[in-house]
Structure formats: structure tokens, C-alpha cells
Amino acid sequence: MAKILCIDDEPLMRLTTCDFLSDIGHEVLDADTGGLGLEMFRLHRPDIVLSDLRMPGGDGFLVVAHLAEESPDTPVLIISGTGTVEEAVKTMRMGAWDYLTKPLSDMLLLGTTVDKLLAKARDRKNSRQYQQGLESRNQELESEIVSWSRRHQDTVQRLETALQTSINSLNLAVKEKDPYTAGHNERVARVAVDIGQAMGLGKDELDTLLIAGLLHDIGKIGVHEAILNKRSSLSASEFEQIKSHAIGGHRILENIPFDGPVAEAVRQHHERFDGTGYPEALSGESILLEARILAVADVYEALTSNRPYRPGLAPADAAAHVLERSGTHFCPRCVDAFARVLSLQNT
Numbered sequence: 593m594a595k596i597l598c599i600d601d602e603p604l605m606r607l608t609t610c611d612f613l614s615d616i617g618h619e620v621l622d623a624d625t626g627g628l629g630l631e632m633f634r635l636h637r638p639d640i641v642l643s644d645l646r647m648p649g650g651d652g653f654l655v656v657a658h659l660a661e662e663s664p665d666t667p668v669l670i671i672s673g674t675g676t677v678e679e680a681v682k683t684m685r686m687g688a689w690d691y692l693t694k695p696l697s698d699m700l701l702l703g704t705t706v707d708k709l710l711a712k713a714r715d716r717k718n719s720r721q722y723q724q725g726l727e728s729r730n731q732e733l734e735s736e737i738v739s740w741s742r743r744h745q746d747t748v749q750r751l752e753t754a755l756q757t758s759i760n761s762l763n764l765a766v767k768e769k770d771p772y773t774a775g776h777n778e779r780v781a782r783v784a785v786d787i788g789q790a791m792g793l794g795k796d797e798l799d800t801l802l803i804a805g806l807l808h809d810i811g812k813i814g815v816h817e818a819i820l821n822k823r824s825s826l827s828a829s830e831f832e833q834i835k836s837h838a839i840g841g842h843r844i845l846e847n848i849p850f851d852g853p854v855a856e857a858v859r860q861h862h863e864r865f866d867g868t869g870y871p872e873a874l875s876g877e878s879i880l881l882e883a884r885i886l887a888v889a890d891v892y893e894a895l896t897s898n899r900p901y902r903p904g905l906a907p908a909d910a911a912a913h914v915l916e917r918s919g920t921h922f923c924p925r926c927v928d929a930f931a932r933v934l935s936l937q938n939t
């Protein structure tokens with residue numbers, strides 16, 4: 593059973609329509625003008641509105657226009673005896689759901705039209721509720737994703753902070769062991785990153801260069817201080833111990849989950865392009881690019897640094913040393929990039 597509002601200024605028509613609808617089980621309200629019909633609509637919220645077109649005191653166009661605005665899900669059926677086809681089209685465009693012409697010779701047609709429009713309204717309402725349910729679920733999912741993403745970012749931030757703290761602690765450990773290296777690691781890291789940038793490397797590779805530069809000599813923790821600080825020449829076995837810092841550094845770092853090949857770059861930073869380096873005597877591009885860059889930065893930085901037993905070389909002399917060894921000790925591409933960095937610094 594539905595609640596139906598019937599608006600018609602013709603008493604007989606109104607009575608006939610209302611009686612029929614009432615007889616087939618609907619609750620029926622009626623009004624004799626469009627204005628009164630709208631007031632009754634707002635008061636009783638019927639499920640469907642049947643309206644005449646031509647009426648004094650507010651016609652069917654007024655009813656359709658208001659209901660299309662106020663309650664677009666309520667079906668409006670126009671029943672007119674005077675309207676033209678153009679007017680019928682106009683009411684449908686304004687928001688009427690269907691149009692019947694008077695006289696209603698077959699009242700059953702009215703009944704089936706009302707049922708059809710009520711079913712259509714129910715479908716539209718269900719579809720809207722379904723759509724709203726979907727939208728609401730989408731919003732819930734979006735807020736879950738935002739919340740998860742924030743938690744994830746917090747975790748990443750904490751891990752990055754923990755990793756950075758660990759790198760600083762390791763760097764401090766190697767400085768404790770070998771005070772000469774104070775500042776050396778930072779300078780190697782800076783020069784290595786400058787070379788990497790000159791070669792057009794991306795952020796990940798530059799991050800690897802920075803960390804590997806800071807930690808390249810971490811393996812010296814495992815070498816005895818007396819050997820590290822020895823001023824006289826080293827014996828063969830002492831030199832072997834010094835050389836072990838490359839593999840030692842790799843061992844210390846290999847289980848830390850860096851994004852890039854930090855441990856491998858540290859292991860290879862004393863390899864030479866011509867295959868005469870250590871620990872594996874790798875050559876050419878079989879040496880990791882980051883390690884080839886570190887080699888240039890490390891040697892250049894070491895040559896320009898003051899040692900207890902000798903003053904540091906002038907930057908130009910240290911650079912000349914590096915440039916002369918392009919293709920032998922050092923990778924030519926890395927030396928070219930290093931030269932570009934120097935020329936930029938000198939301009």
C-alpha cells in the first residue's frame with residue numbers, strides 16, 4: 593500500500609481517481625490546487641503525486657518544478673485533459689515521471705502506471721542507498737589507507753633515524769681506533785657524492801656513496817692500533833693486516849639492511865681498475881661503480897691530508913696524481929667526473 597496525493601481541480605475527476613486508488617488498497621490524499629497540493633506534500637510526504645496540468649491556484653508545472661527540486665525521488669504522474677504533446681514533453685523535461693491523458697477510460701491503466709512508478713522509485717532509492725554504501729565504504733577504505741600510510745611513514749622514519757644513528761656510532765668507533773681518520777671519512781663521502789653527481793647518478797646511488805664513504809674504513813676496528821699508527825715501514829704481514837680492513841668492513845656491514853650495496857662498495861674500495869688492488873684483484877667494470885668512485889675520493893682526500901710523518905699535498909698536486917693514474921689505478925669515467933668536479937670548484 594502506498595500513500596498517494598491526488599491534485600485536481602475537477603471534483604468529479606478527483607473523486608473517481610481517489611475512489612479507485614483507495615479501492616485497490618492505497619491511502620489517498622487530495623488537493624484541488626497546485627499550491628495546496630504542495631503544502632500537503634510537505635506535510636504528509638506521500639510516496640507518489642498525481643497532478644492535473646491546468647488548475648487555478650498553482651498548475652501542474654508548478655507542482656512538477658517544486659517536487660523535482662524538493663524531492664526528486666518522488667514520482668510525479670501528470671494526468672491532463674487539456675495539455676498538448678508539447679506540454680507533455682515539457683513536463684517530462686521538468687521532472688515529471690509519466691504522463692496520462694483524460695478521460696481515464698481505463699482505470700486499470702492508472703493502477704498499473706502508479707505501480708510501475710512506485711517500483712521505479714523503489715529501485716532508484718535502493719540503487720542510491722547501494723551507491724551511498726559503496727561511497728561510504730570507499731571513504732572508510734581511503735581513511736584506512738591514509739592511516740596505514742602514516743603509520744608506515746612513522747616506521748620508515750624511525751628506521752631511518754636508527755640507521756643514521758648506527759652509521760654515526762660506527763663512524764665514531766673507527767675514529768676512536770684511528771684518530772688520524774677524524775674528518776677523513778666525511779671528506780671522502782663528500783668528494784664521492786660530488787663525483788657521483790657529476791656522473792648523473794640517482795638518489796639511491798648517491799645515498800650509497802655517502803654511507804659507504806663515511807664507513808669505508810670501518811674494518812680498521814679489527815686492525816691493531818700499533819700497526820695502524822706505525823710510522824716506519826710495514827712488514828709484509830703487517831701490510832696484510834692493514835689490507836684485511838676491506839674484508840673486515842664488509843663483514844661488519846653485510847647484515848645491515850642498507851638500500852644499496854654499501855657493504856660491497858666498502859669491500860672493494862681498494863680494488864684498482866687494472867686489477868692490481870685488493871682484496872679480490874678485481875678489474876675494470878667488474879668493480880662496483882660506487883667502489884671505483886670511492887677509490888678516487890679516498891686517495892685524493894688522503895693525499896691532501898696532513899699526516900704525522902708528512903704534510904698533505906696541495907690539491908692540484910693530489911689531483912695530478914689521480915689524473916695520471918686514470919685507466920691504471922682508477923676508472924677513467926670516474927677520473928673524468930672527478931676532473932669536472934675540480935674544474936667546477938675552481939671556477
Ligand SMILES: [Fe+2]
Nearest residue numbers: 808809861862
Ligand atoms: Fe681503506
